[in-house]
Amino acid sequence: MADPSSYRPQPGQIPDSPGVYRFRDEHRRVIYVGKAKSLRQRLANYFQDVAGLHPRTATMVTTAASVEWTVVSTEVEALQLEYSWIKEYDPRFNVKYRDDKSYPSLAVTLNEEYPRVQVMRGPKKKGVRYFGPYAHAWAIRETVDLMLRVFPVRTCSAGVFKRSAQIGRPCLLGYIGKCSAPCVGRVSPGEHRELAEDFCDFMAGRTGAYLSRLEKEMHIAAEDMEYEKAARLRDDIGALRRAMEKNAVVLADATDADLIAVAEDELEAAVQIFHVRGGRVRGQRGWVTDKVEAVDTAGLVEHALQQLYGEEKGESVPKEVLVPALPEDTPALAQWLAERRGSQVSLRIPQRGDKKALMETVHRNALQSLALHKTKRASDLTTRSRALEEIAEALELDGAPLRIECFDISHLQGDDVVASMVVFEDGLARKSEYRRFQVKSFEGQDDVRSMHEVVSRRFRRYLVEKSKTGEWDPQDGEDGPPEDDGKPKRFAYPPQLVVVDGGQPQVAAAKRALDELGIDDVAVCGLAKRLEEVWLPGEDDPVVLPRTSEGLYLLQRVRDEAHRFAIQYQRSKRGKRLKSGPLDEVPGLGESRKQALVKHFGSVKKLRQATIEQICEVPGIGRKTAETVAAALAGAVPAGPAVNTATGEIIEDENPAPAGASSERGTEQ
Numbered sequence: 001m002a003d004p005s006s007y008r009p010q011p012g013q014i015p016d017s018p019g020v021y022r023f024r025d026e027h028r029r030v031i032y033v034g035k036a037k038s039l040r041q042r043l044a045n046y047f048q049d050v051a052g053l054h055p056r057t058a059t060m061v062t063t064a065a066s067v068e069w070t071v072v073s074t075e076v077e078a079l080q081l082e083y084s085w086i087k088e089y090d091p092r093f094n095v096k097y098r099d100d101k102s103y104p105s106l107a108v109t110l111n112e113e114y115p116r117v118q119v120m121r122g123p124k125k126k127g128v129r130y131f132g133p134y135a136h137a138w139a140i141r142e143t144v145d146l147m148l149r150v151f152p153v154r155t156c157s158a159g160v161f162k163r164s165a166q167i168g169r170p171c172l173l174g175y176i177g178k179c180s181a182p183c184v185g186r187v188s189p190g191e192h193r194e195l196a197e198d199f200c201d202f203m204a205g206r207t208g209a210y211l212s213r214l215e216k217e218m219h220i221a222a223e224d225m226e227y228e229k230a231a232r233l234r235d236d237i238g239a240l241r242r243a244m245e246k247n248a249v250v251l252a253d254a255t256d257a258d259l260i261a262v263a264e265d266e267l268e269a270a271v272q273i274f275h276v277r278g279g280r281v282r283g284q285r286g287w288v289t290d291k292v293e294a295v296d297t298a299g300l301v302e303h304a305l306q307q308l309y310g311e312e313k314g315e316s317v318p319k320e321v322l323v324p325a326l327p328e329d330t331p332a333l334a335q336w337l338a339e340r341r342g343s344q345v346s347l348r349i350p351q352r353g354d355k356k357a358l359m360e361t362v363h364r365n366a367l368q369s370l371a372l373h374k375t376k377r378a379s380d381l382t383t384r385s386r387a388l389e390e391i392a393e394a395l396e397l398d399g400a401p402l403r404i405e406c407f408d409i410s411h412l413q414g415d416d417v418v419a420s421m422v423v424f425e426d427g428l429a430r431k432s433e434y435r436r437f438q439v440k441s442f443e444g445q446d447d448v449r450s451m452h453e454v455v456s457r458r459f460r461r462y463l464v465e466k467s468k469t470g471e472w473d474p475q476d477g478e479d480g481p482p483e484d485d486g487k488p489k490r491f492a493y494p495p496q497l498v499v500v501d502g503g504q505p506q507v508a509a510a511k512r513a514l515d516e517l518g519i520d521d522v523a524v525c526g527l528a529k530r531l532e533e534v535w536l537p538g539e540d541d542p543v544v545l546p547r548t549s550e551g552l553y554l555l556q557r558v559r560d561e562a563h564r565f566a567i568q569y570q571r572s573k574r575g576k577r578l579k580s581g582p583l584d585e586v587p588g589l590g591e592s593r594k595q596a597l598v599k600h601f602g603s604v605k606k607l608r609q610a611t612i613e614q615i616c617e618v619p620g621i622g623r624k625t626a627e628t629v630a631a632a633l634a635g636a637v638p639a640g641p642a643v644n645t646a647t648g649e650i651i652e653d654e655n656p657a658p659a660g661a662s663s664e665r666g667t668e669q
Contacts, residue, residue: 388554
């Protein structure tokens, strides 16, 4: 652990102006990002007597090895730069809210010719209109099912839509009146888009005018004695009212607002957000996070606002944001939100009336979420700490292994041999640092030799990265300039413990790889699947951890995650190999030009019969490329003709082959 005084800047070096600062560890990795109105005053707070600091702040400053800062002109710029750096560097000592699940939203794909209504999760896409998020996908589907009666918008996938267009017959929803069937031309693209836009307007809260129009049409139809039409309109109005009842009115003045509440204790904090549009609760979401930095409620609110609206623009940022406590830089935050929305945004604490009552409801949800989290996770932070301590004690390590890397080998009967490396930091998976390997030095099945190769490659890369920072002087004299951007680098940080999936042979191979590279400060162990025994290098007997041990449970999770990641990669490679065709072997021929060739000639068989001059006629194909394609296809051995087993006829290959796939017929082995 570093002494903060060893890297403390001189007081005169730090400017007395707004800015953003970064603390880095000994490997030049950014571990904390903060902003301040006055950099001089804020940084001075970190270099007091360590005993007087908050325990989490003390841990951060003793883990750090340097500090640097960037001066900005306004507090809004500091806010934006802080958010950007937290997102870019993912510092371990910053509060980061992570969804415990991906909340579903109702999406309308207005970026397509025929917009589609569907449930979507994950990052938002350009040109798609979103409503929500919702707590449950079934709630979205119930609402959509009611509204399709009035707004029969397409809900089918691209494959179903294309198939219906080919056969000239709509799907079931088209027959029962819950789709306008644009696939068979019942409505034009413009008419279908109008339906989708009406659907979006209704979901956005503009319901009164639409219901009034339907009621007027219903009365006119009744007066004209068009009773079937009047009955249909009556049922449509009833369906829309039932859809509206699913989102009760909470704010009578049709307010658009987000309400944010925080429940916290010394270790963790839960945040709940209610999205109110048109006076109705249109969505809800929540986060729970460990308080890895010393932060109060106002600070938690500031972090929540940054992560909630950092990627949003336009109407996704509401006119009003109600919070339990105002952050220190409220004017700067309000200006930042206004810039993202494009108009004024009110950021305030509700004082009375319906908004204060609703805020209390949101706060009760936050309290319940925190209590449920603690019940389910059983104080996860404490559990993880105990697991790491048990591993350190069982393996006789000098300290808890804060970074664990696990390696696994995967193949199918010796083909497509690959390996995975997964990383756990502080007992949690760090998926951004997972890595995949192809075993290249030999062919066939040899897990021990594969493990040696993979561990050697991983730590050889570590030594290269270390040489670039000047921490290690390679024997060959090569030394690059220090890299100080602070971004997570591939293979740049050493683990305290390497876990391999296997027993004594795999452990010995990993240890031999480290010894050959001169690395003696990384512990190695293996976890055998059969009896869940932990093997150490050079030991004849395994270490047996109790079945109830948190340390054993953590090692199992690490091993199982490495196994999953390796199998996923191996299946991906095998799938690509089975789908490959002759054109995949042509060097320098990309996916677009492969598609162009197959589309132009109709099949690989006809392409093989074409002359070089005919191949040159394809847009984007020059003579040199045409010669390469012709030579590659001439060298490829075509499969035998396909035979109709019922008639004995030879089937000619006249159908276009998919791009990147072989049109040659044969039996898959």
